Amino acid sequence: MKILLAYPRYPESFWSFKHALRFINKKAAHPPLGLLTVAAMLPGAWEKRLIDMNVRPVKDADLKWADYVFISAMTIQRESARELIGRCRSLGVKTVAGGPLFTMEYDEFAEVDHLVLDEAEITLAQFLADLEKGTEKHIYTSNERPDIGTTPVPLWELINLNDYVTMSVQFSRGCPYDCEFCDITSLYGRKPRLKNVEQFIGELDSLYHRGWKGSVFIVDDNFIGNKVIIKKEILPAIIEWMDKHRHPFVFITEVSINLADDQELMDLMRRAGFAHVFIGIETPSEDSLKECNKFNNVNRDMLASVKRVQNYGMEVSAGFIVGFDSDTPSIFERQIKFIQQSGIVTAMVGLLNAPRGTRLFERLKNEKRLLQNFSGNNTDFSLNFVPKMNTQKLIEGYKQIVTTIYSPAQYYERVLQFFGEFKPARGVRFDMFRLCYLKAFFMAMFYLGVLDQGRKYYWRLLLKTLWGYPHMLPQAISFAIYGFHFRKVFNSFNPAKA
Numbered sequence: 001m002k003i004l005l006a007y008p009r010y011p012e013s014f015w016s017f018k019h020a021l022r023f024i025n026k027k028a029a030h031p032p033l034g035l036l037t038v039a040a041m042l043p044g045a046w047e048k049r050l051i052d053m054n055v056r057p058v059k060d061a062d063l064k065w066a067d068y069v070f071i072s073a074m075t076i077q078r079e080s081a082r083e084l085i086g087r088c089r090s091l092g093v094k095t096v097a098g099g100p101l102f103t104m105e106y107d108e109f110a111e112v113d114h115l116v117l118d119e120a121e122i123t124l125a126q127f128l129a130d131l132e133k134g135t136e137k138h139i140y141t142s143n144e145r146p147d148i149g150t151t152p153v154p155l156w157e158l159i160n161l162n163d164y165v166t167m168s169v170q171f172s173r174g175c176p177y178d179c180e181f182c183d184i185t186s187l188y189g190r191k192p193r194l195k196n197v198e199q200f201i202g203e204l205d206s207l208y209h210r211g212w213k214g215s216v217f218i219v220d221d222n223f224i225g226n227k228v229i230i231k232k233e234i235l236p237a238i239i240e241w242m243d244k245h246r247h248p249f250v251f252i253t254e255v256s257i258n259l260a261d262d263q264e265l266m267d268l269m270r271r272a273g274f275a276h277v278f279i280g281i282e283t284p285s286e287d288s289l290k291e292c293n294k295f296n297n298v299n300r301d302m303l304a305s306v307k308r309v310q311n312y313g314m315e316v317s318a319g320f321i322v323g324f325d326s327d328t329p330s331i332f333e334r335q336i337k338f339i340q341q342s343g344i345v346t347a348m349v350g351l352l353n354a355p356r357g358t359r360l361f362e363r364l365k366n367e368k369r370l371l372q373n374f375s376g377n378n379t380d381f382s383l384n385f386v387p388k389m390n391t392q393k394l395i396e397g398y399k400q401i402v403t404t405i406y407s408p409a410q411y412y413e414r415v416l417q418f419f420g421e422f423k424p425a426r427g428v429r430f431d432m433f434r435l436c437y438l439k440a441f442f443m444a445m446f447y448l449g450v451l452d453q454g455r456k457y458y459w460r461l462l463l464k465t466l467w468g469y470p471h472m473l474p475q476a477i478s479f480a481i482y483g484f485h486f487r488k489v490f491n492s493f494n495p496a497k498a
Helices: 033-041 060-065 075-091 100-104 120-133 184-188 197-209 227-244 257-261 263-272 286-291 302-311 331-342 359-366 391-405 408-421 438-451 455-468 470-493
Strands: 002-007 047-052 068-072 094-098 114-116 166-169 214-218 249-255 274-282 315-322 347-351
Touching: 002 033, 002 060, 033 047, 033 068, 033 120, 047 060, 060 075, 068 075, 075 094, 075 100, 094 100, 094 120, 100 184, 114 120, 166 197, 197 227, 197 249, 227 263, 257 263, 257 274, 257 302, 263 274, 274 302, 302 315, 302 331, 302 408, 315 331, 315 391, 331 347, 331 391, 331 408, 347 391, 391 408, 408 455, 408 470, 438 455, 438 470, 455 470
Parallel strands: 002 047, 002 068, 068 094, 094 114, 166 214, 214 249, 249 274, 274 315, 315 347
Antiparallel strands: none
């Protein structure tokens, strides 16, 4: 068999970092970890190629070469996936599709030859067995939650690691929480399933031996979902491995806010080389937190919790949402105030949307409030349901938040606020975009220090950083480039500027 694994394009979005990548000659932020892992599950004798369409386009010759085209995608990649599937059909090439988009919306993709849904450790094996017998079916699905201790190391040789900013690995699947707007529990369950220590360290070895040095994103939806195993086994093993290999990686991951309650855990993560965590804060409104079942954020001083994590040498980026039924018009100023005071530089504020597979989707469906399909991008000023607040007032309030927090004055002020709280661990490199590259440095000087309308705030940031936090100068430039990207993204979606 000849198998082409194709990863559809991401549209311009908050997390695409499209406008930041050009500063450092990278083509994409993260590799397609799912497809790389699926490739390792296919028979070793099969010939495999992988094309990430965020790195280079798929040509007709690539499709004609393949016996099957395997496609995996998330919701935000829907349009690119449809285009790719249409091209395959026109060329007579069979398609196999899986991943979150197809698992949640399989009824929208009848034109796909084989839908291998849910988790590949179960359903891909079934498809391959039927394929060998010539009895392959249209849809493969399973409610079984596989032991991910059987998951193979991704086939890194299928990509050029230098095309990417950050490598990705997975330690666990599933999240113990059940937020109404989130589809993770319907995809992967509420009981975190873990890889064992030897398996996870083997994945770090595989990246290290391929020459990777830099950022590694542990993509778990909640890395600390099982604190006991994390503290007793995984983090001590990572610390030992990092010391042995002279700290080649900087780790990024996603956690819940209760990380701030566990000093031992924060200390272990700092020693292991974790420099960046994403936390779903969502909203400073306790009524809205209760409404969406985000009870782990209730009855706590979230501002103090964020600063406590930053004090342990981990940058906090966070997700925020407006549009809950409990939200009042005061929420917009409250969100701005919280974000500015927190020093959360990378604050992704989105409009509430209801993805298929979530309890929110089912509730709004029963209330007959659903509109079109969710685009997968909750920062594009679109809604897929009728909110309780006046829609125009909600959109205008959302626009007020993003134009305020990403205006140069407020954004650079927040960077300095973060520097005041952040206490990096000794020996940890804090350089997600690695702006030590000379070209990136001079591009930033030109675009942000000369051409950008916020140039006076940019120079003020650099001068204050040099005066108070000289060791953070590379990160100050890196943050400035993030801000440039975020302003570009929100301006492109802003209806008033369209």
